[in-house]
Amino acid sequence: MKPFSKNETISLAIILVVLFSVTLFNIRIAERRSRDAQRRADLGAIYEALEKFHSDFGFFPSSDNGKIKACRGENYQEVLDELAELEQFDLNLYISGLRSCEWGRDALSDPTGETDTPYLVTIPIDPKSANGITYLYLANSSRFQIYTYLEGGNEEIGYSEPVIRRNLSCGKVVCNSGRAYSETPLDISIDEYEQVLIDNQKSGK
8 A cells, every 4th residue: 555645644634633623623612502401401400399388388599699599598497486476477587597509419399398298309500510600690579580600692592682781790701691580580680670559540541
């Protein structure tokens, strides 16, 4: 077999480098799309779990530093004892006995322990949490918004310029996608939206 000439060897090497680069590029795109698909699925799972929580308790967990505040705090039993002495349930007092649940570690479950099956066995964590990317949860007792960062940007389903303009922090990056309860918009805060509803009601809209 005739050996390759110098020019043929160089040409073959260039072809192999190009093929390797293209393959590596496609693999990275596929991995990125997979992570973004996982983020959308995570938000969907959290959304459904929060709806079930609301159905059982009549309110959504509050938010604390962008996390879901629904796990038992160290003072949980003390708060329950204090609530037992009141004639009327105090939601704010009850919430004071809860702590923020950790992404990827804690379950979203019934804090009272009366329901054995958790709403979420483990609250999802962003696929690139090790790189400082997180989900962001904002809520009051009647509404919630949950945000994420899609690496694919405007190439991905759910990407939103209005969300970006809010400049919300999903860890080390700006959130660019999200989901919200019912008709709650993502481009303004929950407080702003509820004020809009009040203003519309006053004006008869």
